Amino acid sequence: MDKKDIAYLVGALIIILVIAVVIKPLATGQPVNTGIAFPTTTQEVSLKPVHVYTETTLPVTPLITTTPPTPVPTWDSKIKTFGFVDPGTYGISMNDSLPGGTRINNSIASRATTSYAAISGKYSATTQVFTIPFPYWELWYTADPAGPVGGQGQKLGTSTVTGSEESGSTHTVIQGSYSSSFPEFTVQVMDADDPNRIVRTITPPGGLDKSLWTSPNDPRPWKERFFEGSRNYYFVITAHALNSYNLDIRVPTEYIGKY
Numbered sequence: 001m002d003k004k005d006i007a008y009l010v011g012a013l014i015i016i017l018v019i020a021v022v023i024k025p026l027a028t029g030q031p032v033n034t035g036i037a038f039p040t041t042t043q044e045v046s047l048k049p050v051h052v053y054t055e056t057t058l059p060v061t062p063l064i065t066t067t068p069p070t071p072v073p074t075w076d077s078k079i080k081t082f083g084f085v086d087p088g089t090y091g092i093s094m095n096d097s098l099p100g101g102t103r104i105n106n107s108i109a110s111r112a113t114t115s116y117a118a119i120s121g122k123y124s125a126t127t128q129v130f131t132i133p134f135p136y137w138e139l140w141y142t143a144d145p146a147g148p149v150g151g152q153g154q155k156l157g158t159s160t161v162t163g164s165e166e167s168g169s170t171h172t173v174i175q176g177s178y179s180s181s182f183p184e185f186t187v188q189v190m191d192a193d194d195p196n197r198i199v200r201t202i203t204p205p206g207g208l209d210k211s212l213w214t215s216p217n218d219p220r221p222w223k224e225r226f227f228e229g230s231r232n233y234y235f236v237i238t239a240h241a242l243n244s245y246n247l248d249i250r251v252p253t254e255y256i257g258k259y
Contacts, residue, residue: 113250127235140221140248145183183208184240192232
């Protein structure tokens with residue numbers, strides 16, 4: 001083997017070594033192993049706290065919706081008519097004197113009463129404030145009309161003409177008073193603690209026709225029952241064509257001394 005062939009062989013070995021030692025590690029990402037030991041340095045790594053942010057999903061509050069009020073129908077000003085139905089539709093029996101109602105216990109009204117206050121007069125007036133300290137009271141009242149209603153005292157009669165050409169002739173005439181009387185009596189029971197509240201308006205039932213009150217049919221005294229009390233009241237009295245009126249406030253006798 002001549003020198004030229006030896007040179008070729010050595011060159012080929014060098015190329016193979018370069019490929020194996022340098023090029024192949026570089027291609028695979030591995031460090032080049034030259035067999036020479038190099039000093040190594042250690043790099044200190046500083047650790048810092050890492051903040052981890054988490055996403056929180058808040059609950060969704062449902063939107064509260066309100067139902068708009070139902071519009072009130074307008075009235076067309078025409079008179080409405082209503083038919084009749086079987087009372088059984090509402091569970092009512094026609095044999096009941098007070099179907100489905102609450103019966104009032106009026107046992108208190110049947111007990112003995114005592115006069116608590118009295119008012120007498122003839123003309124319209126307003127009383128002073130008075131106190132009823134009891135939970136129940138009654139108003140007994142009378143009224144005496146000044147005369148018959150609407151001129152009922154008048155009657156038809158005859159009259160004979162004298163001293164004229166028609167002397168001796170007769171004519172039909174109205175005899176009696178020509179005045180008309182319309183008696184009136186009203187009592188408004190007012191709440192003195194609430195002036196806008198009218199507790200009750202009282203008028204004699206059946207009117208003030210004196211001709212209907214022949215004994216024993218005289219309805220006087222009339223009576224009003226009040227299932228309330230322990231408050232202040234006053235009366236507004238309207239009177240017309242009366243001789244007199246009397247008001248008697250009465251309370252259960254058993255209440256006296258207990259309130």
